């Protein structure tokens with residue numbers, strides 16, 4: 369069975385950046401399931417998996433535009449330290465939920481300088497070229513319910 373719309377495919381993956389650093393991997397975990405055609409995974413990887421079947425191994429390079437998007441400098445902002453009341457030892461790397469006009473977004477503190485805190489609302493992998501090494505381990509038809517919900521149910525998927 370080949371991967372197509374209305375299919376659930378399970379795959380193992382290792383994700384590296386241009387420098388070869390491993391950013392994420394399914395090693396030691398169950399294969400990751402996704403529902404094809406619903407944007408469950410980044411667009412560049414989803415396109416590359418179309419038509420593949422169990423046992424296929426492939427290396428996929430995904431440009432930032434088809435991955436987590438370009439880095440948007442407008443999402444990097446400087447805010448006063450007073451906005452972080454109740455937070456002791458504010459330091460780079462800390463994550464917070466911030467309100468924006470598009471709803472809550474996750475931001476990371478990238479710098480603390482005196483009373484000024486720099487936060488970045490970009491996805492951590494925005495602007496990165498993604499290198500996936502993928503092995504497909506299972507392909508099955510999606511249930512009607514999965515298609516309606518737009519995600520996988522059961523092991524590795526949603527439980528509700």
Ligand code: ZN
Nearest residue numbers: 517519521526
């Ligand atoms: Zn569901």
